[in-house]
Amino acid sequence: MLEVQIAFVLLGxxxxxxxxxxxxxxxxLRSLESRLTASTYVYHSVGMATRTVQSNQIYYLVxxxxxxxxxxxxxxxxxxxPSNTSDPTVTSQPAAGFPHVTLPQVVSLTLDGNGNVxxxxxxxxxx
Amino acid sequence: MYLRSQPSRGPTQRCCGFTVTEMxxxxxxxxxxxxxxxxxxxxxxxxxxxxxxRTRLALEASLAAEALARDLGGYLAxxxxxxxxxxxxxxxxxxxxxxxxxxxLNYQGTPPAPVSLSVTYQEQNYGLVRTLSNGVQNxxxxxxxxxxxxxxxxxxxxxxxxxxxxxxxxxxxxxDPSSPRQSNPSFSGTYVLIGVQPPxxxxx
Numbered sequence: 001m002l003e004v005q006i007a008f009v010l011l012g013x014x015x016x017x018x019x020x021x022x023x024x025x026x027x028x029l030r031s032l033e034s035r036l037t038a039s040t041y042v043y044h045s046v047g048m049a050t051r052t053v054q055s056n057q058i059y060y061l062v063x064x065x066x067x068x069x070x071x072x073x074x075x076x077x078x079x080x081x082p083s084n085t086s087d088p089t090v091t092s093q094p095a096a097g098f099p100h101v102t103l104p105q106v107v108s109l110t111l112d113g114n115g116n117v118x119x120x121x122x123x124x125x126x127x
Numbered sequence: 128m129y130l131r132s133q134p135s136r137g138p139t140q141r142c143c144g145f146t147v148t149e150m151x152x153x154x155x156x157x158x159x160x161x162x163x164x165x166x167x168x169x170x171x172x173x174x175x176x177x178x179x180x181r182t183r184l185a186l187e188a189s190l191a192a193e194a195l196a197r198d199l200g201g202y203l204a205x206x207x208x209x210x211x212x213x214x215x216x217x218x219x220x221x222x223x224x225x226x227x228x229x230x231x232l233n234y235q236g237t238p239p240a241p242v243s244l245s246v247t248y249q250e251q252n253y254g255l256v257r258t259l260s261n262g263v264q265n266x267x268x269x270x271x272x273x274x275x276x277x278x279x280x281x282x283x284x285x286x287x288x289x290x291x292x293x294x295x296x297x298x299x300x301x302x303d304p305s306s307p308r309q310s311n312p313s314f315s316g317t318y319v320l321i322g323v324q325p326p327x328x329x330x331x
Contacts, residue, residue: 004156060320061323066202076201
């Protein structure tokens, strides 16, 4: 009987050791889902009734106001509102004859031993 | 005098097997162990499976949103790394199909680019496929896609055939119907993205 009790205690300790991992996974999942929340979630879990979670969250793909920012970043902003109030409005276009910038070579990156970018080298041509 | 030796008694012969008491006790312990294991599965395995499915959904949704954000940023992303001028590769308009299953994004392509370029989004084989108009670049930007719908709308997302905004609904399901794993658990999420027209180029 003592052996059985010891076995159950060890089983309990082993299962309790899994708790931090489950909590860590759930926290990471919550952090990941907070970046882009679905409008509706439907869960079919094992042994549980189907759950439907409505957040009615919508996101706006808002281009930058500056046309060069649009072109060079090539990405709209993913915002919960239709506009970005901190994005300055562009009221005038560069005058005719404004330097034309081209990128004749591919941008090269310098990496350190850990694979981190330490330098970016870009050669541009202005005419 | 002889002492008659008594036949020595050997160890008591025990019958093989186990008693009813031992069987009942063993059954009780097995039942207790089964309950504990079931509780452990419910506590740890179910969240693990849920984390797996929901993480896949979140990642695929992020990929789909990123691809759409890149193409709705005002300019075509596939510009060969040459910035060019402000008119090259500029976004022109979006054309969702009448049933909403296909979205076409048109761009200007002043020389040296082709006259016009378009990017098409549609759901194929449970993937969101992005196709450039040259017909060569066909790319799956997200998997587990079970629904894709694009339509014109107002700024609040309500449907409006004459609206100036674009409502994109993407439904992701894991595991999707093409997956060999068709058992529970399964998860699905519907993501709503609204495209905003880029502002017109400022006058000189």
